[in-house]
Amino acid sequence: MTQPDEPYYTMYDDDFGLSGLAGRSGDALPLAGGEMAGDEQAGEDARSLLLSSLSEDMIRTLWLAADGARFDPAARGTTVRSWLVGWSEAYPARPPKPPKSFVKYRSTMFVGPRRPVLVEEEMRDAVLGEIAAVGADLARAVPLPEIVPVLRRAVVEAGPDLGFRLLLRILKAHSVRVDKVRYDRFIELSEPFEYHFVVVHGGLEVDWPPLDPARRDSDWDFGFSELAGRFAHWYDGTVPGVLRQVAAADDVRQSPGSAAAVLLEDVTRLLASPLSTDSLTTLWLAASECGFRPDRFDLDVRQWLEQTAEVCQERLRETAPAYRPEPGPVRADLADDVLRELRDLEPELVSRTIQPHWQGIPGADAARALEQVVSQVDPDLGFRLFLRVLLALGMPLTEERYARYEALGERFGYGEFHVSLVDGYIQSDL
Incomplete structure (x- = not known):
């Protein structure tokens, strides 16, 4: 799996790419002068979908589910693939940057913590497992045919990174509640992707357990x-x-x-x-x-x-x-x-x-x-x-x-x- 040059959490403090675009209100078309109201990951996400074998109808279903059917490229006289080409051209692929060095001071030693090595098959299977766990709830909440199999195809063919972000965005767009155990799994899964926590947390409906000061769910002091x-x-x-x-x-x-x-x-x-x-x-x-x-x-x-x-x-x-x-x-x-x-x-x-x-x-x-x-x-x-x-x-x-x-x-x-x-x-x- 190709990782960005920098961790996502240093680049974006909210959802990003096509999933972030789906979470914002308004048109997702080029602005005056050809500028696009998005970020460079939208171009990467668009290329991932364009390179997949997903049909026009499948990609449209995926987008409408994530966007809550607020913006439909087909209703604007264009195809979904043409719309994705616009994003790909607005944010073309860039050559990789030299890797950054990360150091952490600990006494007299300098330790360079390694970024996680993402294994495509492992991350794909983990995301597919989460889709299976909430699949019945998704099928009931999303008024679009075959959303679960289409989302699974997107994970396999466009990659688990985009697939996971789209899963989260669809859950949020359709107010699908998840329990605390599932939510914790989402947080755990997001860590190797190096997302900002808002990508999972922001807007997701969680069945939180009652307040209990004896619970120790914090990673830090309290x-x-x-x-x-x-x-x-x-x-x-x-x-x-x-x-x-x-x-x-x-x-x-x-x-x-x-x-x-x-x-x-x-x-x-x-x-x-x-x-x-x-x-x-x-x-x-x-x-x-x-x-x-x-x-x-x-x-x-x-x-x-x-x-x-x-x-x-x-x-x-x-x-x-x-x-x-x-x-x-x-x-x-x-x-x-x-x-x-x-x-x-x-x-x-x-x-x-x-x-x-x-x-x-x-x-x-x-x-x-x-x-x-x-x-x-x-x-x-x-x-x-x-x-x-x-x-x-x-x-x-x-x-x-x-x-x-x-x-x-x-x-x-x-x-x-x-x-x-x-x-x-x-x-x-x-």
């Missing part, structure tokens, strides 16, 4: 620790604006409102905890790298937590009005493991200060506050804040220690990239 991270080196946006962004930052795999629900649970636990105001203040400043000091906005830390809770509740009223927050169980079984890692690193923590030149937070104070969170509030929240403090301190980590953090993160159910926020400080033996 909750109060994520809020602290957003305010580290804070320089852009108003405080309420950043707070609302974090409360609305649902991961692509999360039910709408999840970010607010997990943040509200963290904040509620802290407010109800026996931690002193001084400990809460130390905790917030340490995890946020002193990037936002509530007292400079005439707030104490408890007022800041209450303000955070109010924003979360406002978000939940908008996205999940039936949701009723209830305190869930904590992972008390992992408290000793988190405390063991914290105390193992404590001698090094006490020798450091977070933001030492700007009314900094001594590492010893941060360590004490973290121990209190782990033992008196929630080991999960304590471990997430511990990772944030390590990042704030630029703490060097051995590969063995980092591996233990990854294993502990897996036991908490963290996503793939959560613990990796501190991997830049791994000390390698190489």
Whole structure:
């Protein structure tokens, strides 16, 4: 399978090519002066269909299904193949560009992550499998004959990339709902294609499960620790604006409102905890790298937590009005493991200060506050804040220690990239 010179997600932040064109309203004909309102992938997609053995009627069925029958080239006095030729000529094939180099910093090593190698047969079979799984729903929802066999032909002859995007666009155009398991498979399948997540997520109707703060569907940090991270080196946006962004930052795999629900649970636990105001203040400043000091906005830390809770509740009223927050169980079984890692690193923590030149937070104070969170509030929240403090301190980590953090993160159910926020400080033996 031929891949683009750059990942799709760096080229397009929405659907693209003929599937993206089908998702936009208006004519899909040349504009004044012969210009085309599309992108260069539309030319590639057009050539893929033109080179296939799909008949005029088949391609027309495919397009009308994806476009929701809003624009029909045949109704404009042209054939579908002639229309595709216009796109192919507007965006002719370009010679391949030299491959770009990708580097990722990890301690003193430079690692070049490889882009996925797409195997035509494997990707084709995977897309055909998804079509088979939703085929009955498609046949009922799309008022066009033979849409499922035509879509299958397109995957086989025009390629799984275009076929998958057309499948998604047809599901969206005809409001075909998919369950969460199917949706997760779509997201997983989109990753080797290197799509922006909006290509799958945008406009797709999903039967989301009820909100549950205990679910771990995010690949990254979340909750109060994520809020602290957003305010580290804070320089852009108003405080309420950043707070609302974090409360609305649902991961692509999360039910709408999840970010607010997990943040509200963290904040509620802290407010109800026996931690002193001084400990809460130390905790917030340490995890946020002193990037936002509530007292400079005439707030104490408890007022800041209450303000955070109010924003979360406002978000939940908008996205999940039936949701009723209830305190869930904590992972008390992992408290000793988190405390063991914290105390193992404590001698090094006490020798450091977070933001030492700007009314900094001594590492010893941060360590004490973290121990209190782990033992008196929630080991999960304590471990997430511990990772944030390590990042704030630029703490060097051995590969063995980092591996233990990854294993502990897996036991908490963290996503793939959560613990990796501190991997830049791994000390390698190489």
